[in-house]
Amino acid sequence: MSPMIKVLLAEDQSMVREALAALLGLEEDIEVVAQVARGDEVLPAARTHDLDVALLDIEMPGMTGIEAAGLLHREFPALKLVVLTTFGRPGYLRSAMEAGADAFLVKDAPAAQLAEAVRKVLAGERVIDPTLAAAALAEGANPLTDREREVLRAAADGSTNAELAAALHLSQGTVRNYLSTAIQKLAVRNRAEAVRIAREKGWL
Numbered sequence: 001m002s003p004m005i006k007v008l009l010a011e012d013q014s015m016v017r018e019a020l021a022a023l024l025g026l027e028e029d030i031e032v033v034a035q036v037a038r039g040d041e042v043l044p045a046a047r048t049h050d051l052d053v054a055l056l057d058i059e060m061p062g063m064t065g066i067e068a069a070g071l072l073h074r075e076f077p078a079l080k081l082v083v084l085t086t087f088g089r090p091g092y093l094r095s096a097m098e099a100g101a102d103a104f105l106v107k108d109a110p111a112a113q114l115a116e117a118v119r120k121v122l123a124g125e126r127v128i129d130p131t132l133a134a135a136a137l138a139e140g141a142n143p144l145t146d147r148e149r150e151v152l153r154a155a156a157d158g159s160t161n162a163e164l165a166a167a168l169h170l171s172q173g174t175v176r177n178y179l180s181t182a183i184q185k186l187a188v189r190n191r192a193e194a195v196r197i198a199r200e201k202g203w204l
Contacts, residue, residue, distance in 0.1 A: 005118060006050055008034045010042050010065060011057040011084070016107070020055070023111035030118060039063025043071050046079065053080045053118050057107070058092055066092065066099050073100025080121040082114075091142055091202030093132050103127035142203045143185045151178040153204050156195045 007024060009032050011017035021032045034045045040062030046054065054072055056065035069081045082103040083096040096104050102121040105114065106129050117127040144152070154164050161179075165172045183194045198204045 004031045005029055005122060006031055006033045006052045007118065008032075008036070008042070008045055008049065008051050008054040010036045010039065010045075010055065010060065010068065012037045012060045013057075016057075020111075020114070024115060024118070026111075027115045030115060037061075039065060039068045042068040043075065046072055046076060051076075051079055052122055053082060055082045055084060055114075055118075056101075058083060058085045058096075066095050066101075069096060069101050070099040080118075082117055082121060082127075084114075093128065093202070094142065095202065104132060105129050106132070142201075144182055144198065144203055148178050148182040148185075149198070149204055151175060152182050152191070152195055152198055155179065155191050156199075156204075 007030060009017060009021055009024075011020065014037065017035055017037065021035060024030045024032055033051065034049045036042055036045050037060070039060040042054065042056065042063070054069075056068055058065040060068075065083055069083060072079055072081060080103075081099075081101045082105065083092075083101045084105055084107050085092055086107050093104050103117045103126065105117055105127065109129070120127050151164060151168065154167055159167065161172045161175050164170070164175045168175065179191050179194070182198075183189070183191060186194050186197050188194050188197055195204070
């Protein structure tokens with residue numbers, strides 16, 4: 001009998017997490033050995049369990065699944081990473097791959113497909129939802145720099161330029177320039193539209 005595939009499951013919605021754990025637990029060769037509800041709990045859990053694969057939801061409190069994937073990839077390069085998303089945003093796919101993910105799937109995929117993805121990544125394959133892959137290719141790369149993304153993220157709550165400058169330790173003129181450039185790149189009229197578009201595309 002082949003050894004069990006030991007899995008960490010990170011998902012903030014308890015009903016979804018428990019359902020995924022139950023479905024994966026029905027597989028003869030897969031065992032969910034750890035479950036966490038926050039992104040910042042992923043790395044500590046990985047340090048205390050012997051893992052083969054980490055299943056990471058993107059939208060989690062504390063830290064996104066993509067950020068957690070990056071930390072895991074640096075500290076445990078042999079650990080296979082499967083990123084799950086409710087939102088089929090092409091920008092997320094690109095970010096996940098850059099963070100070291102081996103698979104990127106939408107959460108409403110059939111359970112058998114998820115189990116098969118776990119086996120495939122362990123065998124060295126890369127698994128990507130084909131619809132998302134096509135959308136990411138059509139979308140192109142994120143045009144925003146890291147700094148522009150940081151300023152847009154901070155501006156999402158409606159902060160003034162003065163508040164943004166204080167929070168980000170920048171001058172108001174620099175904040176204004178970053179926002180202006182981001183608005184121009186995204187071909188929108190104002191910062192609120194820029195935040196909305198960037199979020200929809202998974203660029204923030």
